[in-house]
Amino acid sequence: MLALAFALAREGVVLDQVRPLQTTRWADDTEGAADLAVLLGILITAAERRLLRGRES
Known part of the structure; x- marks a missing residue:
């Protein structure tokens, strides 16, 4: 999980759900x-959709 989070973060991707x-x-x-x-x-x-909806509010 740490390696995956690191690789995604390097690409600017932050997941709000990892379960x-x-x-x-x-x-x-x-x-x-x-x-x-x-x-x-999918995640x-x-x-990204939740982040965009949060910015629109």
Whole structure:
């Protein structure tokens, strides 16, 4: 989780929810890696939308 947070922060991405990511994932699980990438995309998009809505208020 720390490595992921660091990598995202370097790209200027801050997630406001990380609970869905807190599960065991195995390094050799290619399907799991693909699922993780999809989940990250969903969480990043949702965080960006919430941030924009907060600025509009």
